[in-house]
């Protein structure tokens with residue numbers, strides 16, 4: 169369906185857990201987060217009901233995220249369920265990749281066609297520092313397994329942080345040359361753990377593009393926020409996701425569902441609708457509430473403007 173600004177909304181991102189096996193500095197507090205009572209969180213049955221309702225309104229693409237979605241027991245069954253819902257054409261996943269190697273085959277068989285893997289450094293020590301403990305080789309093994317299963321293109325999400333990993337952008341770009349890998353550089357956002365320091369560490373994607381050099385612009389895929397380029401002769405592509413330096417809100421096609429069942433029409437607004445409550449009280453109203461939420465999507469975000477509302481959630485709860 170269309171929102172109040174005539175944007176077609178066909179994509180829902182669902183955070184299936186706010187827990188994670190990493191503590192990335194810009195996303196999670198070092199000590200982790202307080203574990204909520206499971207009654208406050210969406211169950212897989214509730215997620216399935218919400219997706220059925222969303223599919224009736226024209227949502228055909230679902231992305232599961234978190235926290236870390238692969239720490240969630242039975243995620244394979246959830247993917248199987250969602251992939252079989254009438255109207256759902258595409259089920260994708262965003263993961264830190266740590267557990268992917270052993271799970272990829274089952275996930276793929278369950279209906280997961282594509283995977284986005286977050287990886288901010290190719291240097292083991294640095295990776296461990298950014299993620300507060302992650303083992304890079306596990307992620308690299310996960311990427312290889314996804315390539316092996318032809319979950320192509322395997323998309324790698326890289327958040328560039330000034331003074332931390334900015335010297336690796338060329339190395340990341342080179343990963344696209346021989347493999348069907350898309351590398352997507354994401355601008356650091358002043359959200360959650362990064363709210364206080366994102367501005368000082370911010371590197372624009374214009375700068376990243378300049379450092380890589382020699383990029384050939386591709387016709388942009390209008391269904392997503394990434395601006396796409398390619399290195400000459402490369403198999404994969406390089407995307408730039410510029411939430412800060414460029415408003416892509418005009419092409420926004422998505423809504424988000426947090427792990428505690430709140431609908432967020434916009435990532436950067438505190439406006440939320442308690443869909444879990446609606447579902448528990450009277451499931452017949454879910455379609456209507458979802459419809460109203462889509463219509464309440466704001467025209468654009470207000471990051472770094474005077475109208476910016478400081479968010480009360482970390483990205484691990486919202487899902488990125």
Ligand code: SAM
Pocket residue numbers: 188194195233234235236237262263264284285286325327354355356357358359360362483484487488
């Ligand atoms: N755990 C999974 C992962 O890391 O891919 C899924 C959830 S994570 C919240 C989703 C994405 O949000 C990751 O690519 C992460 O790098 C990104 N992210 C988290 N906080 C961010 C921030 N402050 N600015 C930009 N991206 C952020």
Ligand code: SF4
Pocket residue numbers: 188189190191192195196234235236264286483484
């Ligand atoms: Fe976990 Fe992903 Fe957040 Fe890192 S970015 S702490 S992997 S949820």
